[in-house]
Amino acid sequence: xxxxxxxxxxxxxxxxxxxxxxxxxxxxxxxxxxxxxxxxxxxxxxxxxxxxxxxxxxxxxxxxxxxxxxxxxxxxxxxxxxxxxxxxxxxxxxxxxxxxxxxxxxxxxxxxxxxxxxxxxxx
Numbered sequence: 001x002x003x004x005x006x007x008x009x010x011x012x013x014x015x016x017x018x019x020x021x022x023x024x025x026x027x028x029x030x031x032x033x034x035x036x037x038x039x040x041x042x043x044x045x046x047x048x049x050x051x052x053x054x055x056x057x058x059x060x061x062x063x064x065x066x067x068x069x070x071x072x073x074x075x076x077x078x079x080x081x082x083x084x085x086x087x088x089x090x091x092x093x094x095x096x097x098x099x100x101x102x103x104x105x106x107x108x109x110x111x112x113x114x115x116x117x118x119x120x121x122x123x
């Protein structure tokens with residue numbers, strides 16, 4: 001029994017260091033898992049909401065819906081349906097605030113994103 005205590009007394013500093021490093025790694029892994037899990041859960045909820053919204057708009061010829069930083073727009077022109085789900089950039093947000101008609105008229109929204117702004121937003 002005395003040999004075990006002696007071994008432990010000699011090994012203690014190394015064990016404490018190794019334990020501290022392991023604790024730090026586990027803590028960081030748990031933190032990453034929590035952050036990644038929350039992000040994945042948020043993405044999943046958004047995807048489900050978008051799917052439900054698209055189902056609700058199936059028989060609606062024209063609609064525009066802004067949900068936070070996402071715009072869903074659907075317009076039917078000459079029998080052609082156009083649908084877009086767009087993440088709102090800061091510039092697009094300013095355009096929507098400055099031109100309230102664009103926020104309520106999907107055809108006006110498509111005209112806006114088809115203008116030069118669309119190309120600037122992608123660059």
